[in-house]
Amino acid sequence: MNLLMANILLNVVLAFLVGSILFGLERKIMARIQMRPGPPIIQYLLHTLKFFIKESAFPKTAAMPFYIAITAMLSFIWVAAVIVGPVMGGSLLLIFAIYALHKIVEHNAGSSSGSPYGKLSCVRAVFSAAAELPLFAVLIIIYLKTGTMNIGSIISYQSIHGPLIYSLPLAAAMFFVLILSKAHYSPFAITKGKDIISGYETEHFGLLRGYLMISESIAWYMLLWVFLTVFIGALSPVGYLIGMVALTAVMAFISATTPLLNPNHSIMMQTTFAFVGIVGSILMIM
Amino acid sequence: MDASLFGALGGQLLGIIPLGDIVFYFTPLNLFMCAAALAFTFLIAISQTESQVEAEFGSLHDREVKVEKKEFKIRRFLAIVCGLATAGAMVTGDLFDFTLFVCLIGIVNIGIVAAVKQVDVLDAAYQYGLIAMIASLPLFGGASLILASAGTISLLQLVQLSYTTPMMALGSILVFMGVAGESGVAPFFATKAEMFRTPGSPFLLIIHLSSLLVIVRMIEILLIINKPF
Numbered sequence: 001m002n003l004l005m006a007n008i009l010l011n012v013v014l015a016f017l018v019g020s021i022l023f024g025l026e027r028k029i030m031a032r033i034q035m036r037p038g039p040p041i042i043q044y045l046l047h048t049l050k051f052f053i054k055e056s057a058f059p060k061t062a063a064m065p066f067y068i069a070i071t072a073m074l075s076f077i078w079v080a081a082v083i084v085g086p087v088m089g090g091s092l093l094l095i096f097a098i099y100a101l102h103k104i105v106e107h108n109a110g111s112s113s114g115s116p117y118g119k120l121s122c123v124r125a126v127f128s129a130a131a132e133l134p135l136f137a138v139l140i141i142i143y144l145k146t147g148t149m150n151i152g153s154i155i156s157y158q159s160i161h162g163p164l165i166y167s168l169p170l171a172a173a174m175f176f177v178l179i180l181s182k183a184h185y186s187p188f189a190i191t192k193g194k195d196i197i198s199g200y201e202t203e204h205f206g207l208l209r210g211y212l213m214i215s216e217s218i219a220w221y222m223l224l225w226v227f228l229t230v231f232i233g234a235l236s237p238v239g240y241l242i243g244m245v246a247l248t249a250v251m252a253f254i255s256a257t258t259p260l261l262n263p264n265h266s267i268m269m270q271t272t273f274a275f276v277g278i279v280g281s282i283l284m285i286m
Numbered sequence: 287m288d289a290s291l292f293g294a295l296g297g298q299l300l301g302i303i304p305l306g307d308i309v310f311y312f313t314p315l316n317l318f319m320c321a322a323a324l325a326f327t328f329l330i331a332i333s334q335t336e337s338q339v340e341a342e343f344g345s346l347h348d349r350e351v352k353v354e355k356k357e358f359k360i361r362r363f364l365a366i367v368c369g370l371a372t373a374g375a376m377v378t379g380d381l382f383d384f385t386l387f388v389c390l391i392g393i394v395n396i397g398i399v400a401a402v403k404q405v406d407v408l409d410a411a412y413q414y415g416l417i418a419m420i421a422s423l424p425l426f427g428g429a430s431l432i433l434a435s436a437g438t439i440s441l442l443q444l445v446q447l448s449y450t451t452p453m454m455a456l457g458s459i460l461v462f463m464g465v466a467g468e469s470g471v472a473p474f475f476a477t478k479a480e481m482f483r484t485p486g487s488p489f490l491l492i493i494h495l496s497s498l499l500v501i502v503r504m505i506e507i508l509l510i511i512n513k514p515f
Contacts, residue, residue, distance in 0.1 A: 066333035
């Protein structure tokens with residue numbers, strides 16, 4: 001039991017640290033592509049820790065205690081994702097459910113503050129859920145191919161039949177688009193577009209903002225972990241690190257060279273990708 | 287019953303609660319989603335609503351939009367019903383019960399926003415209501431087709447079948463279309479997003495929560511009915 005708790009703690013801390021550094025790396029690469037020096041790679045990590053020693057303020061228009069509880073929920077669900085994924089090697093469908101809850105929390109973190117910027121982000125989160133969930137659903141194709149949604153069994157399948165990225169390239173590409181939509185400054189990051197300040201995070205200060213940022217780091221790590229595990233197979237810790245850095249670098253390149261899309265265009269593009277991914281993959285494996 | 291059959295989807299079967307014809311079953315997936323629905327429902331029951339502060343057109347003043355007490359009470363009641371129906375839909379082991387829970391979710395979702403006195407929001411709720419009504423036909427029709435072709439709509443029985451007939455596949459697609467309409471997700475999301483412009487964040491949460499969790503559950507059911515290639 002103690003060993004399990006230590007394993008969970010280690011994985012959660014690792015997910016937070018690696019996720020934060022990768023976000024810093026993304027900003028650094030984007031800056032260099034745009035001929036700017038950019039912030040230090042540890043900037044996102046420092047930023048997160050800074051919020052824990054800042055004063056916490058609560059808008060008087062906020063829906064209490066909902067407004068506070070929602071940030072705790074976000075942290076809780078991504079810690080749960082780390083337990084289901086790297087610690088237990090559980091069900092991919094469960095991680096899908098966690099991602100669905102993430103969209104709900106993103107939506108309500110925005111609307112619960114009473115801020116018009118948060119509200120706009122909330123409406124965009126509802127739009128984007130309609131596109132991001134089908135993109136996550138491409139993982140169902142893996143069940144049709146391997147006969148299991150258990151992460152451990154999918155790894156075993158790949159050790160016999162080779163990485164799924166070769167047999168299900170479209171599904172891998174669609175999941176890549178999903179991860180891209182969670183990258184800061186990506187063309188699909190409509191919930192946090194700078195036209196609405198910081199989107200759903202606009203009215204979260206101090207401790208609450210710190211929790212939101214920790215959750216985002218863990219979410220980023222987990223999405224990359226799922227991609228690498230499900231489409232490439234079991235990797236060594238160094239292999240995971242190289243894979244995550246490579247994926248983040250590609251995302252940074254895309255983010256640096258593309259503008260933020262209009263919400264409607266973003267959704268239509270993602271939905272089209274999801275349709276092509278699901279139908280194309282089913283046709284490929286039939 | 288072979289409990290390991292569920293292991294490939296939502297994790298190992300942890301237990302069942304048989305209540306006559308109604309059977310609830312628990313895997314880590316179902317348990318997590320049910321617990322999440324109940325936790326959010328509790329949060330909704332104890333929370334106040336936010337006030338929206340909007341700039342007034344043509345002046346430098348702000349306009350505060352609040353939820354009135356009478357409206358608050360009825361919307362909170364409907365939100366709690368929706369939360370409980372969502373929790374039920376997450377753990378039911380019977381396809382017909384699932385369709386009933388989804389239908390109830392559709393009805394109360396419309397009710398949660400129908401109490402709002404904003405024309406645009408009511409328009410959106412009206413359009414969502416039309417879609418939800420139309421969607422009830424494929425929802426129940428699909429479940430009937432599965433019953434007619436498989437002889438059962440118990441998910442605990444369906445998971446043990448080693449085959450999927452074309453009629454079962456058609457039935458499951460119809461149920462999926464029905465669920466998409468009842469929960470107002472893609473391709474019906476356009477009007478639903480407009481409903482979220484109203485104040486009352488905790489109540490709006492349950493509309494979104496029920497839709498997304500029901501879709502995840504629907505995917506589990508689709509994979510129970512349709513076997514891998």
